[in-house]
Amino acid sequence: MNAPLLELVKNRVVLFDGAMGTELMARGLPQGASPDAWTIERPDLVREVHEAYFAAGSDVVSTNSFGASPIKLAGHGLEGRAHELNRAAARLARDAAPAGRYVAGSMGPTGKFMKPQGDYTEEEFSAAFAEQARGLADGGVDVLLIETQYDLREALAALRGARSATALPVFVTMTFNAFPRGYFTLMGDTVARAAAELERNGAQAVGANCTLNSEQMVGCVRAIRQATTLPVIAQANAGQPIIGEDGRVGYSQGLDDYVRFVPEIVRAGAGFVGGCCGTNPSYIRAMARVIQKERS
C-alpha cells in the first residue's frame, strides 16, 4: 500500500507526468478523434505513454480520461460509455504503474457552459462529473485530478460531483492567463478567489496547469501560495502551440528554457509539479534531475 500522496508531498516535491493529448497526436491520433476512446481502441499506445512517463521519473501519471465526462463525450456520441471509458483508463494506468507510484484520475472541462452563458444547470454538471469520478474510482485511481478548468463555477460543480461520488482526495487545477494586473481564468476568476473557494469546498490540493509557460508559472504559483494553505500543483505548458507547415503542432518553449524555471516554481511553493501541453517524457526526465538537486 502506497503512503497517501498528501503525506508524501509533506516531505518532498512530487513529480507528475507531462502531456497525454500531444503525445497521442504524435502517435497518430487523428485530428478531431476522441483521445478518450483510444483507451479502448489503442490501449497499447496509451500504455506506452504512461510507461514512458514512469520510466522518466514521474511519481504520478494522469489517466487518459481528460475528455471523458459524459457531457464532453456526447460530442463524439460516446456519452453512454462514460463509466466504461473512465474505469478502463484508470485500470490501464494502474497496470502500467510500478510499485510505489501513483495514478491520478484526470477530469477535464466539459467544453460547455452553465446557464446563463450556456444550456446546462449546475446539477447537470455535477452529475456528469460524479459519473466520471465513479468510473475512475472503480478502476483504482489514487486521487481525482480536476484539471484545466477555466470557469470556477464549473470547477466547483466538478468538485462537488466528485466528492459526492467517491471518498477519494480531489485535487483541482485551474488554467490562468497572465495579465499585467495578475492571473485570471477565461471567465475572469482571480487566483485568490479560485484557491479560497476550492479550499472551502473540500479540494485537498489546488494549482494551475496549461496555458502558462514555465516562466509565467512562477508568479502564478506565488499567487496561489499566498491564497491557500493547501499543497500547490503546477503543470506549465511548453509555451504556445505553433502549427508547422506540415500541419503538425509544435510548442514554443524548448526543453532547456522550460526546465530552467522549475527550481523557481518549486521555491515559489509548488509541492506537486509536472508538465502540460507540449511537454513529453524528455521534459519530465530533466525535471526529475532538477528536483533531485533541489532536494539535496
Ligand SMILES: [Zn+2]
Ligand atoms: Zn495543457
